Amino acid sequence: xxxxxxxxxxxxxxxxxxxxxxxxxxxxxxxxxxxxxxxxxxxxxxxxxxxxxxxxxxxxxxxxxxxxxxxxxxxxxxxxxxxxxxxxxxxxxxxxxxxxxxxxxxxxxxxxxxxxxxxxxxxxxxxxxxxxxxxxxxxxxxxxxxxxxxxxxxxxxxxxxxxxxxxxxxxxxxxxxxxxxxxxxxxxxxxxxxxxxxxxxxxxxxxxxxxxxxxxxxxxxxxxxxxxxxxxxxxxxxxxxxxxxxxxxxxxxxxxxxxxxxxxxxxxxxxxxxxxxxxx
Amino acid sequence: xxxxxxxxxxxxxxxxxxxxxxxxxxxxxxxxxxxxxxxxxxxxxxxxxxxxxxxxxxxxxxxxxxxxxxxxxxxxxxxxxxxxxxxxxxxxxxxxxxxxxxxxxxxxxxxxxxxxxxxxxxxxxxxxxxxxxxxxxxxxxxxxxxxxxxxxxxxxxxxxxxxxxxxxxxxxxxxxxxxxxxxxxxxxxxxxxxxxxxxxxxxxxxxxxxxxxxxxxxxxxxxxxxxxxxxxxxxxxxxxxxxxxxxxxxxxxxxxxxxxxxxxxxxxxxxxxxxxxxxxxxxxxxxxxxxxxxxxxxxxxxxxxxxxxxxxxxxxxxxxxxxxxxxxxxxxxxxxxxxxxxxxxxxxxxxxxxxxxxxxxxxxxxxxxxx
Numbered sequence: 299x300x301x302x303x304x305x306x307x308x309x310x311x312x313x314x315x316x317x318x319x320x321x322x323x324x325x326x327x328x329x330x331x332x333x334x335x336x337x338x339x340x341x342x343x344x345x346x347x348x349x350x351x352x353x354x355x356x357x358x359x360x361x362x363x364x365x366x367x368x369x370x371x372x373x374x375x376x377x378x379x380x381x382x383x384x385x386x387x388x389x390x391x392x393x394x395x396x397x398x399x400x401x402x403x404x405x406x407x408x409x410x411x412x413x414x415x416x417x418x419x420x421x422x423x424x425x426x427x428x429x430x431x432x433x434x435x436x437x438x439x440x441x442x443x444x445x446x447x448x449x450x451x452x453x454x455x456x457x458x459x460x461x462x463x464x465x466x467x468x469x470x471x472x473x474x475x476x477x478x479x480x481x482x483x484x485x486x487x488x489x490x491x492x493x494x495x496x497x498x499x500x501x502x503x504x505x506x507x508x509x510x511x512x513x514x515x516x517x518x519x520x521x522x523x524x525x526x527x528x529x530x531x532x533x534x535x536x537x538x539x540x541x542x543x544x545x546x547x548x549x550x551x552x553x554x555x556x557x558x559x560x561x562x563x564x565x566x567x568x569x570x571x572x573x574x575x576x577x578x
Numbered sequence: 579x580x581x582x583x584x585x586x587x588x589x590x591x592x593x594x595x596x597x598x599x600x601x602x603x604x605x606x607x608x609x610x611x612x613x614x615x616x617x618x619x620x621x622x623x624x625x626x627x628x629x630x631x632x633x634x635x636x637x638x639x640x641x642x643x644x645x646x647x648x649x650x651x652x653x654x655x656x657x658x659x660x661x662x663x664x665x666x667x668x669x670x671x672x673x674x675x676x677x678x679x680x681x682x683x684x685x686x687x688x689x690x691x692x693x694x695x696x697x698x699x700x701x702x703x704x705x706x707x708x709x710x711x712x713x714x715x716x717x718x719x720x721x722x723x724x725x726x727x728x729x730x731x732x733x734x735x736x737x738x739x740x741x742x743x744x745x746x747x748x749x750x751x752x753x754x755x756x757x758x759x760x761x762x763x764x765x766x767x768x769x770x771x772x773x774x775x776x777x778x779x780x781x782x783x784x785x786x787x788x789x790x791x792x793x794x795x796x797x798x799x800x801x802x803x804x805x806x807x808x809x810x811x812x813x814x815x816x817x818x819x820x821x822x823x824x825x826x827x828x829x830x831x832x833x834x835x836x837x838x839x840x841x842x843x844x845x846x847x848x849x850x851x852x853x854x855x856x857x858x859x860x861x862x863x864x865x866x867x868x869x870x871x872x873x874x875x876x877x878x879x880x881x882x883x884x885x886x887x888x889x890x891x892x893x894x895x896x897x898x899x900x901x902x903x904x905x906x907x908x909x910x911x912x913x914x915x916x917x918x919x920x921x922x923x924x925x926x927x928x929x930x931x932x933x934x935x936x937x938x939x940x941x942x943x944x945x946x947x948x949x
Contacts, residue, residue, distance in 0.1 A: 321748060359833055361749075379833070380836035383834060383835055383836025384836070389834075390828065390830035390834070393827065393830075394827055396686070396826040396827070397688070397876070398880045399826070403880065404827070407823060407824055410824060410835040410836060410837070411836040415817060416816075416820070418820035419816065419820060421884075
C-alpha cells in the first residue's frame with residue numbers, strides 16, 4: 299500500500315519560529331513544528347488555545363506575523379497558490395452553501411488547481427471526480443442541490459470537493475463538529491482510510507479527545523498559543539494534561555476495543571481568574 | 579471503483595428530499611432551457627418591432643428590415659425607432675441581469691444587485707449631473723447627447739470603486755463589509771441626486787425619466803455607445819465566471835482551490851460594476867431587474883454560473899424587452915382617460931413598469947423559495 303506515498307524527502311510541514319494571529323492580536327508565538335509526510339496529526343486544545351489558528355496558518359488561510367511555514371521545504375506563502383492547491387486541500391470549518399448548487403457542481407470545482415480558471419469553463423467529469431464521489435458514497439446524490447442534503451451527506455460532499463483536488467496533504471478544521479456520532483465515525487474512518495491506503499498526510503483539528511486519540515498517530519495539545527504536549531496519543535492524553543490544559547478532572551483508560559487511550563471527564567476545575575471572567 | 583448507481587433515491591434519504599427536481603441533472607436539460615429562452619427572446623423582440631402606435635405584420639417588418647418597405651414611414655418606424663430601441667432593451671437588460679448574477683454569487687447574498695452596492699445610484703447621479711449641467715447650454719435639452727451616458731458610466735464606476743476602497747481592510751474586502759458599505763454609499767449618492775433634482779426644478783421631467791429608467795428616444799446613437807462597453811467587458815465576463823463559481827463557496831474554500839481570493843473578487847466585482855454602469859448609462863436606473871432576473875434564472879438552471887450567467891442574461895433581456903413592450907402598449911391612446919404623455923412626447927417609462935410589477939413579483943418569488 300505504499301505505492302501512492304509521496305517521494306518527498308522534506309517534511310510535509312515545517313514551521314520556523316512562527317508567530318500567528320489576527321492583526322495586532324497575537325495568538326501564538328515562536329511555534330516550531332515539523333509534520334512528516336504520511337502521518338495523521340490531531341491538533342487539540344481548549345477553545346481559544348490557538349489550534350485552529352495554527353491550522354489556518356499551515357493552510358495559508360492566514361499569513362504568519364513572523365517566521366515562515368514550509369510546505370515540503372518551500373515557503374508556502376511564496377509558492378504560487380494554485381501550485382499549493384495541487385499539493386494540499388483544506389476542509390474549512392464553515393462553508394458557504396450556495397442555494398441550488400448540486401453536489402456534482404461542487405465537486406467539479408476541485409479540478410480548479412489542475413485546469414485553471416479557463417479550464418473550468420467547460421464541464422468536468424474525470425477520474426478524480428468519480429473517485430472522490432465513489433469514496434464519499436455520493437453517487438446517488440450527484441444531482442441533488444447541497445442545501446437539500448442531511449448534515450452528514452453535506453459534509454461528505456465537502457470532503458469530495460477536497461478529495462477531487464487529488465492532493466497528498468489534507469487539512470481539516472473540526473470536520474466532525476456538526477455531525478452525530480455515527481457520521482463522525484464514518485468521516486474519521488474515511489479520513490484514516492485515505493492515510494492508510496493512499497498515504498495522504500492528515501492534519502486535523504478535533505474537539506473530541508477520544509476521537510483524536512483513536513484516529514491519529516500524533517496528538518499536539520495546545521494551550522494559550524503554546525504547544526504543551528506533543529507525541530503519540532498514549533503519551534499526550536493523560537489526566538495531567540486534562541487538568542492543566544482543559545481544566546477537568548478526568549480518568550484515562552484504554553479503550554476496551556481499540557486499545558487507544560480514552561478519557562472520561564468528571565468535573566471542571568475553575569481557577570479563580572476564570573471564574574471571575576466567566577461571571578464578569 | 580466508483581460504483582455509480584443511477585437508480586435515484588438513496589434508501590436512507592430524509593423524506594421529502596425526493597421531491598427536489600433534477601433540473602440541473604444534465605447539461606442537455608439546461609442547454610434546452612437556454613435555447614428555449616433564446617427563442618423566446620427573439621420572439622418577444624420580433625413582437626416588439628411589430629407592435630406600436632401602428633401595428634405592422636411580419637411581412638411589413640421584414641420588408642422594412644431589408645430596406646424594401648412599401649412606405650417610407652414603415653422603414654423609419656421599424657429601422658430608426660423600434661429596432662435600435664429593442665436592441666438596446668435586450669442588451670441593457672442582459673447586462674444588468676448578468677451584473678446581478680455576479681454580485682449575488684460573489685457577495686453570497688441573494689438580495690445583492692447593482693442597486694444594493696451603489697452602482698445604479700452612482701450611474702444615475704452621473705447622468706443627472708450631466709443633464710443638470712447641460713440644461714444651461716443650448717440644444718442640449720434631451721438625453722440624446724453622448725455626454726450623459728459618459729457621465730453615467732463614470733458615476734457608476736466611481737461609486738463601485740468607492741465601495742470597494744471603503745470596504746478594504748488590511749488583507750482585503752469581505753462580502754458583508756462590501757454590502758454594508760454599498761448600502762451606505764447608495765444612500766449617500768441618492769441624497770445628492772435628490773438635491774440636484776430639487777434645485778433644477780424646470781427640467782425635472784427629463785431627470786425623473788433617468789431616475790426610473792426609460793427607453794424613450796433611445797436610438798442607434800445609444801446602441802453605438804452600449805455595444806463597445808459590452809464587447810470590451812466580454813473577456814472579463816468569461817474570466818469571472820469560474821472565479822465567481824469558486825468564490826461563492828466561501829473564502830476559505832477558494833483559497834483551498836488555489837484562487838488568489840482578493841484578486842478574483844476584485845475582477846468579478848469590476849466586471850459586475852462595468853456591466854451595470856454601462857446598462858444604466860443608457861437606460862437609467864431600471865428597478866428590480868438586476869435582482870429578479872438572476873433569481874428567476876436560478877430556479878431554472880441552478881447556481882453554477884456557467885449556466886446561471888447566460889440564463890440570467892437571457893431572462894434579463896426578455897424581461898426588459900417585454901416590459902418596454904407593455905409600457906408602450908399601455909401608453910397608447912386607445913386606453914380611455916390614460917394620458918401619461920409627457921411634454922417631450924415620451925410615454926410611461928419602462929422603469930416605472932418594472933418597479934410597479936417588480937416589487938410584488940419579487941415578494942412572491944421570495945415566499946415561494948422560502949417554503
